[in-house]
Amino acid sequence: MTTKRYAVGDTFTLVRECDRYRPIYYAAVSGDFNPIHLDPEAAALAGLGAPILHGLCTYGWATECFVNYLGDPAKVKRVKVRFSKPVALEDVITFTGTVTAITDGVLSAELTAKNQRGEDVLKAAVVEGRV
Amino acid sequence: MAINTALIGRSYGPFSYQVGLEKIREYAVAVAGGIPSTGFLSSGPPEGLHPWLYDLEAGAKSPYGSIVALPSFAVVFAIAPFGTACGDPELNVDLLRLVHGEQELEWFAPIKPGDTMTTTGTLTEIYSKAGKDFFVVISETQNQHGERVVKGTWTAVVRSSDA
Numbered sequence: 614m615t616t617k618r619y620a621v622g623d624t625f626t627l628v629r630e631c632d633r634y635r636p637i638y639y640a641a642v643s644g645d646f647n648p649i650h651l652d653p654e655a656a657a658l659a660g661l662g663a664p665i666l667h668g669l670c671t672y673g674w675a676t677e678c679f680v681n682y683l684g685d686p687a688k689v690k691r692v693k694v695r696f697s698k699p700v701a702l703e704d705v706i707t708f709t710g711t712v713t714a715i716t717d718g719v720l721s722a723e724l725t726a727k728n729q730r731g732e733d734v735l736k737a738a739v740v741e742g743r744v
Numbered sequence: 745m746a747i748n749t750a751l752i753g754r755s756y757g758p759f760s761y762q763v764g765l766e767k768i769r770e771y772a773v774a775v776a777g778g779i780p781s782t783g784f785l786s787s788g789p790p791e792g793l794h795p796w797l798y799d800l801e802a803g804a805k806s807p808y809g810s811i812v813a814l815p816s817f818a819v820v821f822a823i824a825p826f827g828t829a830c831g832d833p834e835l836n837v838d839l840l841r842l843v844h845g846e847q848e849l850e851w852f853a854p855i856k857p858g859d860t861m862t863t864t865g866t867l868t869e870i871y872s873k874a875g876k877d878f879f880v881v882i883s884e885t886q887n888q889h890g891e892r893v894v895k896g897t898w899t900a901v902v903r904s905s906d907a
Contacts, residue, residue, distance in 0.1 A: 629777060635774075638774040638779060639774055639775070641774070642773075642774040642780050642820075643819065643820055645823075647839075649840070658840060659840040660840075660841075668843075668844040668847065669819050669823075669847065670775065672816055672819070673775040673814065673819075674775060676815055677775055677814060681792070685807075686796055686813070686814060686815060686854070687815075687851075687854035689815045689851060690851060691848070691849070691850040692815070692816065692847075692848070692849055693846070693847070693848035693849075693897075694846065694847055696843070696844055696845060696846065
């Protein structure tokens with residue numbers, strides 16, 4: 614591995630699609646089988662139009678986006694997000710990070726996550742890495 | 745029936761969890777857009793998946809000596825106190841109206857296959873705002889060496905029944 618250079622102003626991006634089976638796959642690997650993610654009837658009962666993706670899958674995507682930039686999964690120090698809009702089946706989410714500071718070995722970046730209509734599915738998302 | 749604020753300070757756990765190698769790999773594959781299956785109709789790891797999250801040979805050559813988990817894999821075990829709080833009958837939460845509001849994790853050590861994690865958590869805040877109920881659980885997880893692995897801040901929102 615070559616030593617990666619990090620700089621304030623760097624941007625990084627990741628695109629992930631919530632295909633129709635993604636909530637099922639995510640339930641299987643996370644152990645979260647809440648029926649609002651899997652069952653159209655349960656989702657309707659909960660006042661949702663259709664099953665929605667687990668917020669923590671979106672959280673995993675945000676983490677993965679940052680890992681790919683850092684180049685080392687174990688350098689991730691912190692990931693904080695607010696879930697502002699559900700991710701629906703067939704939504705395509707674009708994550709974009711911008712490095713805002715590198716201080717005392719800690720790199721900080723702001724992250725946005727927008728669906729295909731440009732709506733934020735995460736707000737106030739910040740990530741930190743040890744560099 | 746309102747949420748029960750008397751439960752502030754209630755603790756849950758300890759919860760024990762042994763980290764499985766294939767669980768780490770399947771989690772990484774599912775998040776990266778693949779199918780988390782080892783054999784049946786498996787298409788292999790998705791393109792762009794960091795090799796230290798999946799490839800045993802690449803992991804062995806990494807600074808960690810094995811594959812490591814995508815850090816967010818921590819939710820699989822660190823959620824236990826929060827999950828238990830959500831279902832605590834004394835907290836009085838309608839699970840169909842529960843949404844995940846915010847999530848923060850801070851990591852202090854990598855998560856590796858075979859690690860035994862011990863997680864405890866505490867309900868630190870319960871309050872109502874703008875017709876919704878909120879509660880916060882803070883979790884702490886250590887590995888079998890007594891090292892601090894991950895701190896979690898889990899914020900739930902309960903939508904009002906007339907929303």
